[in-house]
Amino acid sequence: MRRSGITRRSGRTFRTVAAGVACGAALAALTAVPAQAREPERRAPHWELKDSGTPEVRFRGLSAVSRNTAWLAGTEGTVLRTTDGGGTWRNVSPPDAGELQFRDVEAFDARRAVVLAIGEGEASRVYRTDDGGATWTESFRNTDARAFYDCMTFFDRRHGLAMSDPVDGRFRILSTSDGGRSWEVLPDDGMPAALAGEAGFAASGQCLVASGPKDVWLATGGAARARVLHSRDRGLTWTASDTPIPAGDPARGVFALAFRDRTHGLAVGGDYRPEQVSPQAAARTHEAGHRWQPAATPPPAYRSGVAWLPHSRTAALAVGPTGTDLTTDGGRTWRTVDTGSYDTVDCTPDLGCWGAGEKGRVARLES
Numbered sequence: 001m002r003r004s005g006i007t008r009r010s011g012r013t014f015r016t017v018a019a020g021v022a023c024g025a026a027l028a029a030l031t032a033v034p035a036q037a038r039e040p041e042r043r044a045p046h047w048e049l050k051d052s053g054t055p056e057v058r059f060r061g062l063s064a065v066s067r068n069t070a071w072l073a074g075t076e077g078t079v080l081r082t083t084d085g086g087g088t089w090r091n092v093s094p095p096d097a098g099e100l101q102f103r104d105v106e107a108f109d110a111r112r113a114v115v116l117a118i119g120e121g122e123a124s125r126v127y128r129t130d131d132g133g134a135t136w137t138e139s140f141r142n143t144d145a146r147a148f149y150d151c152m153t154f155f156d157r158r159h160g161l162a163m164s165d166p167v168d169g170r171f172r173i174l175s176t177s178d179g180g181r182s183w184e185v186l187p188d189d190g191m192p193a194a195l196a197g198e199a200g201f202a203a204s205g206q207c208l209v210a211s212g213p214k215d216v217w218l219a220t221g222g223a224a225r226a227r228v229l230h231s232r233d234r235g236l237t238w239t240a241s242d243t244p245i246p247a248g249d250p251a252r253g254v255f256a257l258a259f260r261d262r263t264h265g266l267a268v269g270g271d272y273r274p275e276q277v278s279p280q281a282a283a284r285t286h287e288a289g290h291r292w293q294p295a296a297t298p299p300p301a302y303r304s305g306v307a308w309l310p311h312s313r314t315a316a317l318a319v320g321p322t323g324t325d326l327t328t329d330g331g332r333t334w335r336t337v338d339t340g341s342y343d344t345v346d347c348t349p350d351l352g353c354w355g356a357g358e359k360g361r362v363a364r365l366e367s
Contacts, residue, residue: 047324047338047355047363050086054078059356060304061115061205062344063107067352072362073102073115073205081133083110086354086364092133100125104205106154106180114139114180116152116162118202124149126162128180140174140183147172150200151208153216154180161235163208163218166194171218173235190237195223197250203272204305204344206256215262217289221253221269228254228267230289243283244294245269251276254283256344258316260308263288266331268318270302278302282318284331297333299325305344310351319345319355 052059052072059080061073072080072089077097080089100117107113111132117125124142129135140162142149147164154160158179164172170191174183199222200207207219218229218238226247229238245267247253255269265285270278281303282295303320314330319342325334340363342355353365 045365045367047340047342048366049340049361049363050082050089052080052089052360052362054080054089054091054360057360058343058358059360059362060103060203060343061105062346062354062356062362063105063113063205064346064348064352064354065107065109066348067350067364069107069110070346070352070354070362070364071105071107071113072356073105074356075101077102077117079105079113079115079133081110081113086362089362090133092129094127094136094138097127103150103202104152106152106160106205108154108157108179112157112179114152114154114160116149116205118149120148121145124164126152126174126180126183137181139176139181148199149174150202151205153208153210155210155213155216155234159213159234161208161210161216163200165199169193171200171220171229175235186235190231192229192238192240195220195225195227198223198227201253201255201269201272201304203255206258206305206344207254209257209259211259211265212262215259215288217257217259217265219254219257219267219269221247221255222250223253224248226253226269228257228285228289228292239290241289241292243267243292244280245283246271246278246280252278255302255304256306256318258306258308259289260313260316264313264330265289266306266308266316266318266327267292268299268303268306268320270299272302272304274321276302282306282331282334286330295327295331295334297335299323299334300336305342305355307345307347307353309353310347310349317345317347317353317355319343319357321357324355 059074104116126140152162162174259265270281324338343357347353
């Protein structure tokens with residue numbers, strides 16, 4: 001989205017007994033009151049900061065592969081990768097990309113990833129690597145000055161989408177069927193008309209998210225109403241639904257979505273300006289986004305990222321510049337569990353939850 005300046009995750013369903021047990025233990029520790037703990041020396045799960053070595057970079061793109069492997073994408077054309085749990089980070093930025101603003105990264109493993117640069121016209125680009133960032137191929141460069149790409153998502157290792165703010169009154173959708181090696185603009189006859197001033201927010205790489213082989217959701221703001229658009233056919237046709245998250249201003253709306261399956265989803269957002277309040281910054285759906293309900297106890301401020309905790313039907317984390325919030329009842333109520341600044345969050349089946357944000361900030365959830 002142009003005016004905001006800040007302007008996914010594909011559904012992962014792999015499960016193991018060990019990871020499920022670990023998640024249950026971590027969730028219990030997050031929510032427990034340590035009145036008479038048998039092991040008082042044991043800390044509850046918490047964010048443990050990792051030194052990225054890049055204090056000048058803001059990371060709004062994050063793709064967690066596992067507890068050991070994660071990718072970051074940020075300002076100044078920066079892409080980092082770790083394969084040792086954040087102990088060390090390798091700068092694997094594409095060459096000659098220093099002027100680009102990377103806002104989204106989708107990684108398939110430690111070697112294969114796709115990154116999205118945002119901006120007007122040719123500033124919006126897509127790159128892919130198959131060798132851990134040693135080399136990159138530019139697979140898309142926007143040549144339409146009216147387009148401004150915000151987010152991307154993948155259904156699997158081959159099929160993915162990227163979205164642009166409206167062109168000729170409708171959101172524009174890019175599609176790939178070869179893992180991001182090539183892209184084509186989809187026809188827009190199945191896309192509802194955009195509202196006046198409506199656009200997406202490139203705040204966390206989570207304004208476009210997928211779950212399962214065909215379902216995808218797109219978050220909007222900036223207009224009179226904050227909406228979520230849903231496609232059941234990989235972006236060919238869409239329906240739009242209003243959310244209770246406040247809009248009516250270019251800085252307000254839905255900034256991030258997370259779906260744990262094709263039915264149950266969370267939306268977070270608000271007003272990204274620090275001096276403005278965000279009284280209703282979260283909503284939930286159990287109808288695939290057809291209808292949204294406001295959180296009874298929302299996060300206390302604007303939130304730009306959200307992720308379900310793995311192997312849980314009710315627990316999720318929301319993050320923003322003023323803190324991290326936890327829900328244990330599917331988004332009905334939220335409570336703040338950390339006050340550090342994060343822009344985006346992502347979790348993996350082995351409980352590899354990661355957060356990233358300003359001043360090179362990156363952390364992993366530890367117990």
